[in-house]
Amino acid sequence: MLLVQKYGGSSVGSPERIRAVAKRVANARRRGHDLVVVVSAMGDTTDDLTTLASLVTGRERPQDEHPREMDMLLTAGERIAAALLTMAIREQGFEARSFTGSQAAIITDTNHTAARIREVKAGRVREALDDGCIAIVAGFQGVSTEREITTLGRGGSDTTAVALAAALKADACEIYTDVDGVYTADPRRVPGARVIRTLTHAEMMEMAANGAQVMHGRAVDIGDRFGVDIRVLSSFVDDDAADEGAPRGTLITHRTQAMEELVLTGVAPKGGQAKLVLRGLAPGMRTQTVLLEALAENGVSVDMVNESFGGDGRMQIQLTVPEEAASRAEEVLRAALEPLGGGEIAAQTGLSRIALVGNGMTGRPGVYAKAYRALLDAGVEVQGVSTSSISITVLVPAERETEAVQALHGAFRLEQTGAADGVAER
């Protein structure tokens, strides 16, 4: 079986942790697996290097002015971790070889600091596997079509791992992190929160888009498109139980045979939201288009757009933006509204969005009602709502976020095993 494993920064945060990871890799090798291991930079390395760049340049965000050089700088972090982990694995008595993103031929576009993967060639990784070696690949990095060193931006190492698993047609992709898996809700805030045993890629993307930090939606998207099963699990627990059929973290998979049984997977809150309500607008597609274009041109990302019509035939638009972009967005919209015939704008900050995620939600009666009832009983006022095929997202005051999450978690009985699993247990 060909396994791609990825270890995050906290998993390799110290020499001792690196040795622990090496033992885990060696154990998987002893079980007979071929292995490709993707590794992030140790602990705070990336932050430390960014600070160094700030001190050298006198800029708070050196990446804005020096994107190419920031990529050259930051990729050193994963290179260091890859080399050290390779040594530690060799000390376990197994042959291993480290590769940079360039050497692994992770080909990206030329968009420094946030490059997108175009193609994964991985010729030397395949050679290493053919030679019976464990291949260690520096995460988060690639080489552009212009032969420049690039980084993949947020979720980069997860993305490297899943893309490699897709390219190598690996049997599984394991994402090791510092938590036990993907939770139904944040366990620090919701006492009954549980690890989700199985969910679909779409559900995971919805969870990630709504603030679940454990895995980046971008990597899940690649897994979705190439049919890569992804297992999220902790590198901090002993892995001796691995062969004994004990539950191990969260499996993200396409195999959704028992979907109809089930409703909700998890509850994911995301704070720092603002709501803008535009009233008295000239109706018609042109208004919305011009307004959304104005926001896009000014770098404001928009979420949860609703439109409605008042009794006077004028249009109303409601949208959410990140809180820190609220005043900028208001300014941009005001300017854009003028040639459109004007309108009022009201802004409200201090909001959180809470997503209820679950495949099979569409067309299922009572989900909406149950959610609203739970929030009403908890005294949480809903400030807005939007839906997708696999989620309902409500906007609530940020100070009521925890009560809202707990209320929803309880109402859908997510604390009970089985209720939260998007697919049947295997």
Place this chain on the structure above:
Amino acid sequence: MLLVQKYGGSSVGSPERIRAVAKRVANARRRGHDLVVVVSAMGDTTDDLTTLASLVTGRERPQDEHPREMDMLLTAGERIAAALLTMAIREQGFEARSFTGSQAAIITDTNHTAARIREVKAGRVREALDDGCIAIVAGFQGVSTEREITTLGRGGSDTTAVALAAALKADACEIYTDVDGVYTADPRRVPGARVIRTLTHAEMMEMAANGAQVMHGRAVDIGDRFGVDIRVLSSFVDDDAADEGAPRGTLITHRTQAMEELVLTGVAPKGGQAKLVLRGLAPGMRTQTVLLEALAENGVSVDMVNESFGGDGRMQIQLTVPEEAASRAEEVLRAALEPLGGGEIAAQTGLSRIALVGNGMTGRPGVYAKAYRALLDAGVEVQGVSTSSISITVLVPAERETEAVQALHGAFRLEQTGAADGVAER
């Protein structure tokens, strides 16, 4: 004019130092020069990374067990420094691009941790120069003929700089360090020691081989073979005087038109030596060959070999080895002597070798005599001597090293300007 500049680890040891180097580079650019800048890892980075590797592997010398991975690890240091320096130069308003050893196409053999340069292609460095960019190259590193990342070992960044200067046919190569240039002797120990204004490559190699740390002989050797003039100077002094004809560091050059006038360039001591005297040996080439082969096979490097014959027709061999290898060498020699008919071995540790370096020494009467007279007057007993065309090396007790250096420095009046310059002032 195309200039290659190299900055050592202490020259880029902090964000402030990097900014200072960037200003120096920018000044050279303002003077109209095209520039390639080679940079070492910041301050203690290489030591810190080696310590990390020791902690991960539990080995004192991880490079012995994991040479490929140590190269992957350590090259991150120069990559970081190159990226940061490039940002700092860009902040000065000049276009700059950093390159790793691979990107600069410094092609080496496959000998990890101590690779030799086979060829410098530097295609992307040329492109950058053609685009009007300052090219920053990570020193100490290359890419092997097997596409592996390699390091050049000791003196690696100097070697990168001189090799690039040779490949690009640069007009000059400047090595910036934390001292003012190459001294006639260590100024901390010899009060009259002066910066040598000019010397030949051969003289510099002799100085370096005898412990002058400021520049590695290997880089000088490349400069010698490709006719690259090398200037050694301090990055810690203001460079405003640069265009005013003031003396600037030490120039290492082939232009030796006034050679016959001059005798001695400098005095370089090197401690930690041991002397082995083998007596009563069967005479003949075979004895020496077998003994030297035995030492080589056991990794003992030998220096200053002398042979002589006693009245009984038996041969005597005297050789020096690094002090820490003395007991191992004695053991190896004892075993090797047995099938050769035996012999006695006497070892003496606690010695230093002191080289008097100067082109034009050969055939010049009185140099030897003057050196011995100076040492005799200072009460330093000479334990051995060897010569080359441009040096005399004496072996003295380590505790008398400073007196010996001072005595020789004084006897040859190296404290006087002009006396120590291997070529005419320009």
